[in-house]
Amino acid sequence: KQEVTQIPAALSVPEGENLVLNCSFTDSAIYNLQWFRQDPGKGLTSLLLIQSSQREQTSGRLNASLDKSSGRSTLYIAASQPGDSATYLCAVARGGGATNKLIFGTGTLLAVQP
Amino acid sequence: DGGITQSPKYLFRKEGQNVTLSCEQNLNHDAMYWYRQDPGQGLRLIYYSQIVNDFQKGDIAEGYSVSREKKESFPLTVTSAQKNPTAFYLCASSTLGTGRNTGELFFGEGSRLTVL
Numbered sequence: 001k002q003e004v005t006q007i008p009a010a011l012s013v014p015e016g017e018n019l020v021l022n023c024s025f026t027d028s029a030i031y032n033l034q035w036f037r038q039d040p041g042k043g044l045t046s047l048l049l050i051q052s053s054q055r056e057q058t059s060g061r062l063n064a065s066l067d068k069s070s071g072r073s074t075l076y077i078a079a080s081q082p083g084d085s086a087t088y089l090c091a092v093a094r095g096g097g098a099t100n101k102l103i104f105g106t107g108t109l110l111a112v113q114p
Numbered sequence: 115d116g117g118i119t120q121s122p123k124y125l126f127r128k129e130g131q132n133v134t135l136s137c138e139q140n141l142n143h144d145a146m147y148w149y150r151q152d153p154g155q156g157l158r159l160i161y162y163s164q165i166v167n168d169f170q171k172g173d174i175a176e177g178y179s180v181s182r183e184k185k186e187s188f189p190l191t192v193t194s195a196q197k198n199p200t201a202f203y204l205c206a207s208s209t210l211g212t213g214r215n216t217g218e219l220f221f222g223e224g225s226r227l228t229v230l
Binding site for chain 2 (some may be wrong): 053089091107
């Protein structure tokens with residue numbers, strides 16, 4: 001059974017710092033990995049999608065990497081800002097079918113201090 | 115603007131009542147999903163649908179029902195059989211995958227259901 005773990009559960013950093021969020025999964029047979037951001041009481045915003053054939057994706061100050069063999073993904077945030085404060089969730093797509101049935105981690109709560 | 119609209123944002127229900135949460139998308143996505151989020155737990159899949167008039171159970175379908183009469187709409191009914199319905203419900207949609215590539219998942223703003 002696929003399990004997704006995110007460590008740490010919470011992180012506080014000063015503004016301007018570069019940081020890395022970690023995501024690990026137990027079964028390397030995934031179709032994709034997606035990183036989301038969630039603000040309190042809100043829905044999820046998609047940040048980056050890495051297909052199984054890819055190693056990384058970049059969008060602005062965000063870079064996500066995927067290493068299926070070790071069951072790990074990292075989300076790198078450069079030059080963090082207070083507006084980056086949110087919960088960051090990773091999710092992996094279980095195999096089979098055309099639909100994107102995701103298994104989610106419990107998230108990392110990030111606080112960027114001004 | 116394209117997106118996913120969920121309503122209502124907040125809903126209170128008495129025990130024994132059925133309630134229906136609305137989800138509408140104008141992204142022209144074929145697939146739609148319902149997830150449930152509880153504090154300290156990851157999101158869990160309730161139901162999903164790839165095509166009109168067809169849907170499949172997810173991991174926690176007991177006590178829920180859905181319909182997909184139109185491509186853009188995927189309402190979720192929380193029935194009185196759901197033992198612990200208080201939660202944050204999230205609707206999502208995506209294109210269908212091709213080959214080994216899957217579509218990116220997009221979410222609505224969520225509906226918070228509280229059972230009194």
